[in-house]
Amino acid sequence: MGVKKLMKQVFTKPKSLTDVPFTYCPGCHHGIIHRLVAEAMDDLNIAEDTIGIAPVGCAVFAYLFFECDMIVAAHGRAPAIATGIKRVKPDNIVFTYQGDGDLASIGTAEIVHAANRGEKITVIFVNNAIYGMTGGQMAPTTLEGQITQTSPYGRDSKTMGMPIRICELLSTLNSPAYIARVALTKPAYIVKAKKAIKKAFQYQLDGKGFALVEVLSTCPTSWGLSPKEANEWLNEKMIPYYPLGEFKNVEEVS
Amino acid sequence: MEERLLMKGNEAIGEAAIHAGCRYYFGYPITPQSELIAYMAKRLLKIKGATFIQAESEIAAINMVYGASAAGGRVMTSSSSPGISLKQEGISYLACAELPCVIVNIMRGGPGLGSIQPAQGDYFQATKGGGHGDYHLIVFAPSSVQELVDLTIRAFSLADKYRNPAMILGDGLLGQMMEPVQFKEFDEKNIPSKEDWALGSSHGRKPRRIVPFDLDPNELEKIVNKLGQKYQDMQKEVEYEVVNIDNPDIVIVAYGSIARIVKTTIQKAKQEGINIGLVRPITLYPFPYAAIEEVANKVDKFLVTEMSLGQMVEDVKLAVKGKSQVSFYGRTGGVVISPIEILQEVKKLLD
Amino acid sequence: MLDEIIIAGFGGQGILLMGRLIAHAGMLEGKHVAWMPSYGPEMRGGTANCTVIISSEEVASPVVPNPLSLIAMNLPSLDKFEPLVEKGGTIIVNQSLISRNIYRDDVEVVKVPANDIANELGNLRVANMVALGSYIAKSKSVKMQTVFEALEQTLGKGSEKIIELNKEALKRGEKIIIG
Numbered sequence: 001m002g003v004k005k006l007m008k009q010v011f012t013k014p015k016s017l018t019d020v021p022f023t024y025c026p027g028c029h030h031g032i033i034h035r036l037v038a039e040a041m042d043d044l045n046i047a048e049d050t051i052g053i054a055p056v057g058c059a060v061f062a063y064l065f066f067e068c069d070m071i072v073a074a075h076g077r078a079p080a081i082a083t084g085i086k087r088v089k090p091d092n093i094v095f096t097y098q099g100d101g102d103l104a105s106i107g108t109a110e111i112v113h114a115a116n117r118g119e120k121i122t123v124i125f126v127n128n129a130i131y132g133m134t135g136g137q138m139a140p141t142t143l144e145g146q147i148t149q150t151s152p153y154g155r156d157s158k159t160m161g162m163p164i165r166i167c168e169l170l171s172t173l174n175s176p177a178y179i180a181r182v183a184l185t186k187p188a189y190i191v192k193a194k195k196a197i198k199k200a201f202q203y204q205l206d207g208k209g210f211a212l213v214e215v216l217s218t219c220p221t222s223w224g225l226s227p228k229e230a231n232e233w234l235n236e237k238m239i240p241y242y243p244l245g246e247f248k249n250v251e252e253v254s
Numbered sequence: 255m256e257e258r259l260l261m262k263g264n265e266a267i268g269e270a271a272i273h274a275g276c277r278y279y280f281g282y283p284i285t286p287q288s289e290l291i292a293y294m295a296k297r298l299l300k301i302k303g304a305t306f307i308q309a310e311s312e313i314a315a316i317n318m319v320y321g322a323s324a325a326g327g328r329v330m331t332s333s334s335s336p337g338i339s340l341k342q343e344g345i346s347y348l349a350c351a352e353l354p355c356v357i358v359n360i361m362r363g364g365p366g367l368g369s370i371q372p373a374q375g376d377y378f379q380a381t382k383g384g385g386h387g388d389y390h391l392i393v394f395a396p397s398s399v400q401e402l403v404d405l406t407i408r409a410f411s412l413a414d415k416y417r418n419p420a421m422i423l424g425d426g427l428l429g430q431m432m433e434p435v436q437f438k439e440f441d442e443k444n445i446p447s448k449e450d451w452a453l454g455s456s457h458g459r460k461p462r463r464i465v466p467f468d469l470d471p472n473e474l475e476k477i478v479n480k481l482g483q484k485y486q487d488m489q490k491e492v493e494y495e496v497v498n499i500d501n502p503d504i505v506i507v508a509y510g511s512i513a514r515i516v517k518t519t520i521q522k523a524k525q526e527g528i529n530i531g532l533v534r535p536i537t538l539y540p541f542p543y544a545a546i547e548e549v550a551n552k553v554d555k556f557l558v559t560e561m562s563l564g565q566m567v568e569d570v571k572l573a574v575k576g577k578s579q580v581s582f583y584g585r586t587g588g589v590v591i592s593p594i595e596i597l598q599e600v601k602k603l604l605d
Numbered sequence: 606m607l608d609e610i611i612i613a614g615f616g617g618q619g620i621l622l623m624g625r626l627i628a629h630a631g632m633l634e635g636k637h638v639a640w641m642p643s644y645g646p647e648m649r650g651g652t653a654n655c656t657v658i659i660s661s662e663e664v665a666s667p668v669v670p671n672p673l674s675l676i677a678m679n680l681p682s683l684d685k686f687e688p689l690v691e692k693g694g695t696i697i698v699n700q701s702l703i704s705r706n707i708y709r710d711d712v713e714v715v716k717v718p719a720n721d722i723a724n725e726l727g728n729l730r731v732a733n734m735v736a737l738g739s740y741i742a743k744s745k746s747v748k749m750q751t752v753f754e755a756l757e758q759t760l761g762k763g764s765e766k767i768i769e770l771n772k773e774a775l776k777r778g779e780k781i782i783i784g
Contacts, residue, residue: 047456048455048456048457049455049456049457051325051453051454053321060467063463063465064463066461067461068456068461069453069454069455069456069461069462069463070461070462070463070464070465071321071324071351071453071463071464071465072463072464072465072466072467073317073320074317074320074343074344074347077313077314077317077320077344080309080313080314080315080317080318080320080321081317081318081320081321081324082321083307083314083318083321084278084280084317084318084319084320084321084322084323084324084325084327084329085321085322085324085325085453086321087278087305087307087318087322087327088278088305088321088322088325088326088327088329089325089326089453089454092325092454092455109310109311109313109314110310110313110314110317112310113309113310113314117307258632260625260628260629260632260638260640285644286644370644426644427641427667427668430641430642430644431639431640431641431642431667432625432628432639432640432641433638433639433640433664433667434632434637434638511667514664514665514666514667515665515666515668517665517666518665518666520665521665590668592668592670593665593666593670594670
C-alpha cells in the first residue's frame with residue numbers, strides 16, 4: 001500500500017502486446033514499431049476488434065507478439081489477404097505489417113492495387129533497405145552504392161535501378177487517404193511516428209480509406225554496424241533519400 | 255418440381271455458388287471461364303454485403319480468398335489452366351492453414367500458354383497437390399451442366415466439412431455448353447458456423463492465430479500428419495458412376511466431358527454388337543480405386559481415354575493392380591476426342 | 606426423336622441465338638437438349654458456329670462430328686461443314702449469300718433466300734430467323750409455337766416489337782417449306 005503510493009508506475013507494456021519476448025536482434029527497430037502499433041491499438045481501444053497480418057521476413061513472428069487475432073501471409077500478399085478479410089468483416093480493424101522485400105518487391109502489385117481500390121486497411125511498412133531474415137541481400141529500397149550480399153560491389157543504379165520510394169509512388173494514386181514516412185532515430189521522431197501510426201488506424205476507424213505509414217528502420221546485423229552506428233547511418237544516408245513527412249492526407253487535401 | 259433453366263456451364267457454376275450461399279468471389283479474366291467471372295460480377299454486386307473483386311492478378315485473387323476464408327466467408331475463385339498454375343502457392347497455404355474454399359478450373363490446352371480449347375492436362379496438378387508440400391484438394395469432375403450445379407454446391411459443403419479447399423475440374427467444353435438445369439432447394443442454415451475458428455473480434459476469448467508454418471520440425475510434422483489423417487477420412491466421400499459393367503467386352507474409364515463422349519461410343523458399339531462398359535470417376539480425389547479394382551476382377555481389358563498424354567491412367571493402373579490389361583488413348587492440344595475414334599481404338603484392342 | 610444440328614455463318618448473323626432458341630424450345634417441350642458454341646477469337650467478328658442436340662433420350666456426347674442437319678448461312682460455312690453431314694441428312698442453305706450448288710447427292714437440300722426475305726421485312730438482321738423458320742418446319746424437331754415462346758422468354762419484356770418482327774421472319778421461313 002505504502003509502496004504503491006510512493007512508487008508511481010510510469011512505464012508499462014502495452015496491453016496489445018503479448019508476453020512473448022521479441023525475437024529481433026539488438027538495435028533493430030521492429031521492437032519499437034511493434035510497441036507503437038500496440039500503443040495505438042491501446043489508445044483507440046481496438047485490440048479486441050483488430051485482425052493483423054504478419055508477412056514473410058523477420059516480422060513473420062509478429063503473429064506471436066500482438067494480442068489480437070493474427071494470420072500469417074504468403075510473401076508479399078498481405079494487402080490481398082487484408083482485402084479478403086476486410087470485405088468479409090468490414091467492422092473489424094485490419095492491418096498488415098510488411099517489410100521492404102515483402103511490400104516493395106515481391107508484393108508490389110498487391111500494395112499498389114489495394115491502395116488504388118482504396119481498401120480500408122492500415123499498412124505498416126518497415127523499410128530497412130535490406131533483406132534481414134535471409135541474411136542481408138539487396139532490397140528494392142537498398143541505397144545506391146550500398147553493399148549487400150547480392151550487391152557485393154555496391155548497388156549499381158545502371159543495372160539494378162534506383163531505390164524505390166514507396167510513399168511517393170503511392171501518393172500519385174487518387175484513392176489513398178493517408179500516406180506518411182517516419183523514422184525512430186530521435187525521441188522527437190518517435191513521437192511523430194506514434195502520431196502517424198495512430199492516425200493510420202484512426203482513418204480506418206473513420207472509414208476514410210487506405211492508410212500507409214513507412215517506418216525507416218535499422219538492421220544493425222545485416223548492415224554490419226553497431227546499433228548506435230546504424231542509427232547514425234539511417235540519419236545520414238536514408239533520410240536524405242527518403243524524406244520524412246506526410247505525402248497524402250485526405251483531411252488536408254479536401 | 256423446380257423450374258428448368260437453360261444455362262451455360264460457366265454461368266451455372268456461378269449461380270450454383272450463390273445458391274449455396276457464396277457471397278465472396280475474387281477472380282481474374284481468362285478464357286474459357288470468363289463468363290463465370292462476369293456472372294459473379296453481375297450477381298454479387300447487386301447483393302448487399304456481398305463482395306466481387308476483379309483482382310490485379312490470379313495471385314492476388316487466391317490470397318483474397320485466403321483472407322476471406324480466414325474471416326469465415328463462403329468464398330470462391332475460378333480460372334483456367336495457366337491461371338490455376340499461378341494460384342498454386344496460395345492453394346498450398348489454404349491447405350496448410352485448413353481454410354475452406356472452392357476453386358474452379360475450366361481447363362484448356364497446355365502446357366505454357368497452350369490453347370483455349372478444352373483439355374484435361376491438369377489432372378496431376380489437381381489431384382496430386384499442385385503446389386508445394388504434402389496436401390490434397392477435394393476434386394470433383396462434373397460431366398454435365400446439371401452436375402456443375404450439384405457438385406459446386408457439394409464442393410462448398412465438403413470444403414467446410416473438412417476445412418480444406420475443394421476444386422471443380424471442368425473443361426472448356428463444359429464451361430461453354432448450355433443444358434437445362436434445376437436448382438434444388440438449399441437451406442443456408444445448413445452452412446456450418448465458423449465462429450469457433452474464424453478470425454474476427456476477440457471479445458471474451460483468446461486471440462486466434464492462423465499460421466501456415468512452424469519452424470520446429472516436430473511441430474510442423476504434427477500439422478502435416480493431421481492433414482494426412484484428414485485425407486484418409488476424405489476417402490469415404492468417393493463418388494463414381496458405372497454404366498453397363500455386368501458383362502462387357504471392355505471397360506472404359508473416363509471423366510468429365512470425355513465420359514459423355516464415351517457414352518455415345520457405347521451406343522454406337524452396341525449397334526455393332528460390341529459391349530462396352532464405363533467407369534466414370536465423379537470425384538478424382540478421392541479416386542475410386544476400390545470400385546475400379548472390383549471391375550478388374552471381372553473384366554480383363556481396360557481403356558482409359560483422356561484429353562491428355564495420359565494422367566488418370568496412372569491411377570487406373572494402381573487401382574487395377576495388374577489384374578487386367580490397361581490401355582490408353584488420348585488427344586492433346588485442345589483436340590476433342592470423337593466417339594468414332596474411341597470405337598476404333600476399342601476394336602483394335604478387342605482384335 | 607433425335608436431331609443433331611450444326612448452325613454456321615458469319616459472326617453477327619445471330620448464329621448462336623438460332624441454336625439457343627432450338628435448345629430452349631426443346632427444353633420447354635421436355636426434351637433433352639445441349640447447345641455448344643465454337644468459342645475463342647473466331648467469335649469476335651469471324652465465323653461462328655454452334656451445335657445443338659435435341660433428343661427424347663439423354664444427350665451423351667455434346668460434340669457432333671457428323672450432324673444430321675446443317676444450316677449454312679454463308680459460303681465458308683457450307684464449304685467447311687457440307688462434307689460432314691450424315692448421309693440422308695438435311696442442309697438448309699442461305700441462298701441469298703451462297704450461289705453455288707451442293708456437291709452432295711445423298712442429302713436433302715432446302716434453299717432459303719434468307720437475306721432477301723429479311724430485307725423485304727425491313728431488317729436484314731432477321732435473316733437468321735427466316736432460315737430457322739425453314740429448319741423448324743422441315744425438321745419438326747420442335748413446334749413453331751414453342752419457338753415463339755422461347756423467343757419471348759429469351760428477349761423478354763420491352764422487346765415486343767423485335768419479338769413480333771422475329772416471329773414474322775420465322776413464319777416466312779416456315780412458308781417456304783409448307784407453302
